[in-house]
Amino acid sequence: MKAPIFDYEAPSSLEEALKLLQERGDDAKVMAGGQSLMPMLNMRLARPALVVDINRVAGLDYIRAENGHLKVGALARHTDIAKNADVARGWPLLREAAAQIGHDAIRNRGTLAGSMAHADPSAEHPAVLVALDGEIVVRSSRGERVVKADDFFVGYLTTALQPDEIVTEVRFPALPARTGSTFIEFAPRVGDFAVVGVAAAVTLGADGTWQDARIALTGVGGTPFRARQAEAALRGKRPSADDIRAAAASVGEAIDPESDMKASARYRRHLARVLTEQALATAAQRGGHK
């Protein structure tokens, strides 16, 4: 189908964009990469009166490592993330996740910040942000606020973003030394939406104990699922393969997924268990676990 008729503005400054949203935010949609909004427009699932295209706003396409955080501006594309040297060095988890989003043509346009704002329940980046306890910087003409990942994702395609607000920056804390991480997902074909995906990071102490374990899943509910119970079961221990398997099994129990045309709830539980076990083993091994 074709997109419905809408007013279109492509402001060259953030202030102008925020002013447009202040005036017409209830009827407006912000467009960054457009890889989620364009399909919704074409299928007329979204019918905004106004599209505010922020692609002409200068200075929003940055990716920089600063004060122990990776700061990603609103217009940094998935391809930029996947190719960035700072990301490769300090945030390999993010790099691995970015490479699994869609296909080349999608990654060349789609933005990380847009993925957060859209909050697709099977998206990769939101799970990474939740796993790392990241933050989202949000601006409106009323000012700026910083929202913790856990508070940002509210439900299916729903975030804490107000109609007059724009996500301007996404912040990922750096992980300590001796941390291994991975993002793995199951999709029927390379580039398809994940049925279930797991972000995992394991930090080892000098003596080989797991000082920290972080696990977040996508595709198992309306928002990313942080498996805190399983994390707690592994923290401070030197888990055996059986311990890891038991923790992963507890994740399969803890989630409450829905059945849809892609997978039954039962299959999602199975994938959550299997992928969590694989992800923990891989992350731990990369962190130096023997």
Added chain:
Amino acid sequence: MAKSKSIRVKVNGSERLATVQARRNLADFLREDLALTGTHLGCEHGVCGACTVLVDGEAVRSCLMLAVQAEGHEITTVEGLTTPDGEPGPLQQAFWDNHGLQCGYCTPGMLCATAALLKENPHPSAEEIRERLSGNLCRCTGYQDIVESVIAATK
């Protein structure tokens, strides 16, 4: 507030000026306004890859980009992959020689996606070709001959 806008875009090397509705996607702009019907639309929501074109040399779904967003950018379509006298370019010839197409519907997207891949990596492995073209659906060939065509084009 504007529902349409004048744009200047370079398409296959030529400057084009047009006034387009904001809702016009790049694919429809190319096909309807510029009569470049080589770009095909399959699903119109970013799944099939048939409408893939190059924007500043990078593969992009032209159904997922507004024509107004192309302002100031350089677009290459399948028509831009020919030789200067309009004969099939080397990539197109390789698809022809190796039966890389049957009905031809997906072919413009396959060719543009391949052009972007080969620019980045002139000698991809068969596995990489499969992965990089995984965003382009073909319902005729079973893909084998497409992969063979790309490999032939790298020789």
